[in-house]
Amino acid sequence: MDETRKKEPLIRVEKRKERPAKQVRLLRLASVLLAIVAGGLFILCIGYNPFSVYATIVSGAFRSSMAFQATIKLMVPLLIPALGLTLAFKMRFWNIGAEGQIIMGAVFATFFALFCWDFPHWLLMICMFLAGMLGGALWGIIPAFFKAKFGTNETLFTLMLNYIALYLISFLRDGPWQDPNSSGFPKIARFGENAQLDKLFGVHVGWLIGLVLVVIVYIYLKYTKQGYEISVVGESRATAQYAGMNYKKIVLRTMAFSGAICGIAGMVQASGSDLTLTTSVAGGVGFTAIIVAWLAQLNPVGILVVSLLFSVLEKGSTVMQSSYGLSAYSADVLQGIILFFVLGCEFFVRYRFVTRKKGGKA
Amino acid sequence: MRYQNRKKREVTQLALDKVENAIELRGITKTFGSVVANDHIDLDVRRGEILALLGENGSGKTTLMNMISGIYHPDEGSIHVNGREVVINSPMDAKKLGIGMIHQHFKLVDVFSAMDNVVIGAEGKRIKPRELKEKILELTKKFGLEVDPEKKIYNMSVSEKQTVEILKVLYRNADILILDEPTAVLTPQETQKLFAILRRMKEQGSAIIIITHKLNEVMEISDRVTILRKGKSIDTVNTAETNEKQLTELMVGRPVTLEIDRPKCENVHTRLKVVDLSVKKADGTMALKDLSFEIKAGEILGVAGIAGSGQKELCEAIAGLVPVETGAVLHNKENIIGKTPKQINNLGISLGFVPEDRLGMGLVASMGMVDNMLLKSYDKAKGIFVDRKPAKKLAEELVERLEIMTPNVETPVRLLSGGNVQKVLLGREIESEPSVLITAYPVRGLDINSSYTIYDLLNEQKKKGVAVMFIGEDLDVLLEISDRIMVLCHGEVTGIVDAAVTTKEELGLMMTGSKREGVKADG
Numbered sequence: 001m002d003e004t005r006k007k008e009p010l011i012r013v014e015k016r017k018e019r020p021a022k023q024v025r026l027l028r029l030a031s032v033l034l035a036i037v038a039g040g041l042f043i044l045c046i047g048y049n050p051f052s053v054y055a056t057i058v059s060g061a062f063r064s065s066m067a068f069q070a071t072i073k074l075m076v077p078l079l080i081p082a083l084g085l086t087l088a089f090k091m092r093f094w095n096i097g098a099e100g101q102i103i104m105g106a107v108f109a110t111f112f113a114l115f116c117w118d119f120p121h122w123l124l125m126i127c128m129f130l131a132g133m134l135g136g137a138l139w140g141i142i143p144a145f146f147k148a149k150f151g152t153n154e155t156l157f158t159l160m161l162n163y164i165a166l167y168l169i170s171f172l173r174d175g176p177w178q179d180p181n182s183s184g185f186p187k188i189a190r191f192g193e194n195a196q197l198d199k200l201f202g203v204h205v206g207w208l209i210g211l212v213l214v215v216i217v218y219i220y221l222k223y224t225k226q227g228y229e230i231s232v233v234g235e236s237r238a239t240a241q242y243a244g245m246n247y248k249k250i251v252l253r254t255m256a257f258s259g260a261i262c263g264i265a266g267m268v269q270a271s272g273s274d275l276t277l278t279t280s281v282a283g284g285v286g287f288t289a290i291i292v293a294w295l296a297q298l299n300p301v302g303i304l305v306v307s308l309l310f311s312v313l314e315k316g317s318t319v320m321q322s323s324y325g326l327s328a329y330s331a332d333v334l335q336g337i338i339l340f341f342v343l344g345c346e347f348f349v350r351y352r353f354v355t356r357k358k359g360g361k362a
Numbered sequence: 363m364r365y366q367n368r369k370k371r372e373v374t375q376l377a378l379d380k381v382e383n384a385i386e387l388r389g390i391t392k393t394f395g396s397v398v399a400n401d402h403i404d405l406d407v408r409r410g411e412i413l414a415l416l417g418e419n420g421s422g423k424t425t426l427m428n429m430i431s432g433i434y435h436p437d438e439g440s441i442h443v444n445g446r447e448v449v450i451n452s453p454m455d456a457k458k459l460g461i462g463m464i465h466q467h468f469k470l471v472d473v474f475s476a477m478d479n480v481v482i483g484a485e486g487k488r489i490k491p492r493e494l495k496e497k498i499l500e501l502t503k504k505f506g507l508e509v510d511p512e513k514k515i516y517n518m519s520v521s522e523k524q525t526v527e528i529l530k531v532l533y534r535n536a537d538i539l540i541l542d543e544p545t546a547v548l549t550p551q552e553t554q555k556l557f558a559i560l561r562r563m564k565e566q567g568s569a570i571i572i573i574t575h576k577l578n579e580v581m582e583i584s585d586r587v588t589i590l591r592k593g594k595s596i597d598t599v600n601t602a603e604t605n606e607k608q609l610t611e612l613m614v615g616r617p618v619t620l621e622i623d624r625p626k627c628e629n630v631h632t633r634l635k636v637v638d639l640s641v642k643k644a645d646g647t648m649a650l651k652d653l654s655f656e657i658k659a660g661e662i663l664g665v666a667g668i669a670g671s672g673q674k675e676l677c678e679a680i681a682g683l684v685p686v687e688t689g690a691v692l693h694n695k696e697n698i699i700g701k702t703p704k705q706i707n708n709l710g711i712s713l714g715f716v717p718e719d720r721l722g723m724g725l726v727a728s729m730g731m732v733d734n735m736l737l738k739s740y741d742k743a744k745g746i747f748v749d750r751k752p753a754k755k756l757a758e759e760l761v762e763r764l765e766i767m768t769p770n771v772e773t774p775v776r777l778l779s780g781g782n783v784q785k786v787l788l789g790r791e792i793e794s795e796p797s798v799l800i801t802a803y804p805v806r807g808l809d810i811n812s813s814y815t816i817y818d819l820l821n822e823q824k825k826k827g828v829a830v831m832f833i834g835e836d837l838d839v840l841l842e843i844s845d846r847i848m849v850l851c852h853g854e855v856t857g858i859v860d861a862a863v864t865t866k867e868e869l870g871l872m873m874t875g876s877k878r879e880g881v882k883a884d885g
Contacts, residue, residue: 012435228740228748235726241683242713242723243737244704
């Protein structure tokens with residue numbers, strides 16, 4: 001036997017007993033603080049003062065009512081899809097298709113905006129809202145049906161549907177829905193005033209819809225029978241069937257809701273923010289929303305907080321760019337650092353390091 | 363530190379004195395968080411002996427063995443192999459020291475043949491299949507193993523697979539063998555075969571550690587017994603100088619009676635009648651073939667059989683979870699085939715199925731007791747909201763009545779110990795006042811105390827006039843608690859016998875397929 005074998009490794013990784021919930025929360029908080037410190041080091045490395053940069057980011061998002069309104073406008077399209085995804089994720093249905101569901105919601109709503117613009121305003125709004133839900137729900141039910149019926153992989157399925165939805169917009173833009181007044185330039189007409197979402201406190205009412213959805217999703221998951229069913233199905237399909245639950249029905253229903261909420265986000269974005277339909281109506285928020293939902297541990301209130309933080313970072317970084325000449329991409333780096341730390345802390349929830357000297361006397 | 367050094371010196375001294383010790387553990391301590399799994403354990407295993415490691419669940423047997431086989435690392439203490447202190451950092455290290463472990467769950471590649479499984483992971487140059495086969499046949503002859511080197515694992519029975527595991531270890535020249543509950547999956551006859559192999563190995567000078575909680579096997583196979591309790595080594599005794607009662611007392615820590623009650627059946631009448639039931643598995647093969655039997659109110663019908671003989675499918679068919687090919691299941695003369703699981707449950711047919719991991723089906727691991735109480739009844743309240751108040755009350759009652767150890771009723775059940783999980787599950791089923799109670803492996807992995815609580819609960823149900831079906835593994839227990847025993851083999855009934863007049867050997871024979879014609883026992 002060689003000598004090296006005589007020694008135990010300097011550091012080894014060990015599984016640990018489950019930590020109490022309070023400790024886990026503290027650990028997560030610590031990871032966010034550490035992320036801010038590490039982000040500060042990064043800013044320092046590229047030659048700026050981290051304190052003033054952070055201050056700029058925060059003040060940039062809140063310094064005026066205009067700035068704050070812009071921040072909220074960024075938050076809404078993160079908040080609503082994240083809530084929708086939460087329903088699916090609680091059921092362990094890996095819905096990567098929020099992007100497509102948002103787009104379909106926007107497409108369906110746009111139909112009314114373009115072709116029924118002469119409806120009374122309130123009726124048009126309701127039609128667009130319901131159409132948005134329907135579009136999203138449809139894009140949610142399709143993969144759910146195939147999953148429940150044939151056991152197809154929902155991750156790939158929902159992902160692929162995103163592209164179908166995206167190219168559907170291109171098709172509509174270049175063909176049937178092309179703006180007749182654009183003299184051949186491929187774009188969809190700007191919504192008439194009648195088809196624009198009302199404003200409240202200077203921002204379109206999407207934020208109010210978002211807040212209401214936070215409450216609804218929270219109550220739905222926590223206190224209703226259907227919410228209970230979602231948790232059981234998420235844990236184990238076998239258990240759900242054993243308990244007499246109708247697995248297929250629950251999967252279809254939940255994905256319809258999940259998609260419908262994402263569809264609402266699409267409608268809000270098109271008629272409240274973009275005032276038209278473009279291929280960038282979702283613009284990647286469907287993917288960012290996945291991160292938001294998980295960072296918030298699928299807690300609706302947490303999602304509200306996390307999506308606000310994300311939008312502050314995003315808005316603040318544009319200000320950072322204009323006042324320091326620092327590329328807005330560095331905000332993406334900061335976002336990456338935060339993610340790295342927060343997700344990395346999950347490791348310490350479940351494992352611990354043991355060093356040779358101490359012998360792991362915990 | 364100095365203390366440890368002194369200890370080391372002492373140990374080297376000891377090692378010189380008795381070189382026949384294959385393994386010596388000195389002061390092994392291992393903690394997981396705040397739980398001390400092993401607390402300064404000393405253990406010796408000599409060459410040419412079989413040491414039984416006895417202890418209840420959670421007493422630290424497996425943890426200790428995992429340290430010898432390089433899966434965990436001890437916090438304190440030292441391991442000596444053949445008189446030399448060693449540090450075992452990985453299973454590879456253990457292998458090099460000649461230590462082989464056979465786990466409860468086999469680690470074989472299903473689509474490979476026996477000989478391919480034997481060579482994977484083994485050191486040395488690639489050898490020609492013909493030479494390999496010869497080498498393996500030589501080994502099998504030497505130790506009396508019965509195995510066809512060319513046979514694929516998926517075609518093998520459990521006992522054959524185990525033989526391959528042993529072969530794997532022997533092929534690597536391991537002379538220290540650790541077996542973790544090897545007989546749990548075997549019939550009495552197969553167990554005898556295994557013991558013959560172990561005795562052969564012992565004669566060749568191997569050191570063998572066998573983990574078990576079956577006392578009769580300890581008495582039969584071992585030379586010495588080391589008893590662990592709550593992470594401490596309580597005592598080591600020579601098997602020849604002890605008996606089952608003393609071992610139990612050492613294991614549990616106080617005197618216990620080993621008899622299980624079998625109250626007399628009263629007012630017995632047929633409650634559930636199964637007629638010509640056939641069920642297919644997902645892969646199209648038959649799981650159950652023309653099964654016919656009855657479960658009577660006020661009796662416990664035991665079901666014996668090797669794991670995978672159709673027990674799971676039988677439970678699921680009665681509960682309405684899997685489609686049925688042919689046949690009928692009559693509950694009070696009403697056919698329940700074709701009804702949904704919910705309808706069947708509402709008739710009072712309650713399934714307390716306990717899969718291997720205990721949490722897979724009957725309970726939701728991440729939920730607390732309260733939410734688990736709701737699992738089958740959440741839908742009964744009106745409206746769209748779940749009413750958690752009665753569930754909470756029920757959970758609190760169960761905690762008190764069944765002495766369930768839990769910080770509070772909201773603690774996720776996966777954090778509870780096996781016995782407590784089992785009590786939660788059975789408690790809920792019993793609270794629903796079933797007319798038929800089906801339990802599968804209700805005492806799997808439980809310590810003696812918890813097991814007896816479960817037996818009492820089942821007997822209580824029987825006295826109340828519930829028809830109880832008890833699918834079990836331990837034949838001794840089945841023989842004691844059941845009124846009648848049905849034996850399954852490959853999805854067929856090979857006999858339904860009166861438990862009071864049947865022996866374990868007879869059951870064993872039926873489990874492997876020899877039918878007992880004309881034997882009918884009615885309670």
